[in-house]
Structure formats: structure tokens, C-alpha cells
Amino acid sequence: MPTGPADDAANGTVRTPQHSPGGGPAHTGKRRLGVMGGTFDPIHHGHLVAASEVAAQFHLDEVVFVPTGQPWQKSHRKVSPAEDRYLMTVIATAENPQFSVSRIDIDRGGPTYTVDTLRDLRALNPDTDLFFITGADALAQLLTWRDTEELFSLAHFIGVTRPGHHLTDAGLPEGGVSLVEVPALAISSTDCRARVAKGDPIWYMVPDGVVRYIDKRELYRGE
């Protein structure tokens, strides 16, 4: 029976980065909390599969989804109200006892920086190891985030595959990042929004409750 990412690496499911022998930090005996940050406009099955796969491979006790307040690197486009994105995330994760949702980035106000997310989660969860889950596109931009040197002291970073993006930890600190293959789902929030705007269905791309919420709140129409 696998005991951790090192075993998973042995059977080939973790693409072990050269900087991170064994595919991730050893189990310290502390609670292991995954952190999935995103704008979730809307949340879709690509997010959920990534979180579920990382939780299994890294033996996480829980994954907390953290919708952004103001995603400063998406300031060039309209972002739906935080409350709508938060509620869609709650609806999408409600059935999974291992998943939860945090409002910390929304309630803090101002632009969302992951360094603040992780500092706050650290304070709220003493004696817990944090694992920040992020997609290949976000991983490639990580060095443009605020206070990158502090980020890697707060959490271990797990980069997951995403169709259309190359998964690499080039330039990132040794041992700070693990790369994981997740079952590829070619779904993006951008595509979901465009489909709703055109009147195309998004059934089965996002959870059923999220389809109904988007319809009820008339999100993405005419965008």
C-alpha cells in the first residue's frame, strides 16, 4: 500500500521533478491541508479533479478551496462578484466531506496575494502542513507573484497538468515544488463563460448545481 508521494513516484504517477526527490516532502505526522486557490468564475470539473487527485496522491486530510477576492493578474477582464464565485464553489464542493471553502481572500479585501492566503491559513491551522495546488499555467507565472521567496517557506507547491500548458518547475526553488499528472480535462472557466454567452450548454463541464446557479443569477450572459 502506498504510504506517500514517494511510493506514487515509484509507480510513475508523480512526475518527479529533479529538484524534489521523492515527489514531495516526507510526512511529518502533522495534519496535511491542501489549498486550492482560484478565481472559480465559474468552478468546473477540471478544478475538482485536480484537487481530488492531489488529495489522494499526497494523502491530504482536507482540501480547502479559496476563491480570490480581487485577482490582480485578471484585472484586464470583468470578474463576477466574489459572492457568486464563493457560492458556486460551495455548491460544487458541498457533497465531498474532504472539501471545504474559505472566505479569507474575499473577506480580507484588496488585491489577492497567495502569500497572504498562506499566512492566514497558517495562523488558523497551527500544526498543519500546507500544500498549495496550482495548475501548469499558474506555476509558469509563479515568479511574478508577490513575495515569492516567502511563499515556499509557507507551503509545499504542487503543480498539476493542464491541457495546453507545459508542466515544468524550471526556475523554481529546489524541493519547493512537486509536479503531478492529473487526468486531463480540457475545461477552462473562460470557455464555460463563452459557452453560456453563446447559449451553448455547460452541463457536465461544471457540477449540475453550478449550471443552475449560473442560470438563476444570469451570469455570463451577453459577455
Ligand SMILES: Nc1ncnc2c1ncn2[C@@H]1O[C@H](COP(=O)(O)OP(=O)(O)OP(=O)(O)O)[C@@H](O)[C@H]1O
Ligand atoms: N482543466 C484544468 N486542469 C487542471 N488545472 C486547472 C484546470 N482549470 C484550471 N486549473 C487550475 O486551477 C486554478 C484556478 O484556476 P482558475 O479559477 O483561474 O480557472 P481557469 O479555468 O484557469 O479560469 P480562466 O479560464 O478564467 O483563466 C489554476 O491554478 C488553474 O491552473
Ligand SMILES: O=C(O)c1ccc[n+]([C@@H]2O[C@H](COP(=O)([O-])O)[C@@H](O)[C@H]2O)c1
Ligand atoms: O500572489 C500573487 O501575487 C498571485 C498572483 C496571481 C495568482 N495568484 C493565485 O493563483 C491562484 C490562481 O489564480 P487565478 O487568478 O489564475 O484563478 C489563486 O489562488 C490566486 O490568488 C497569486
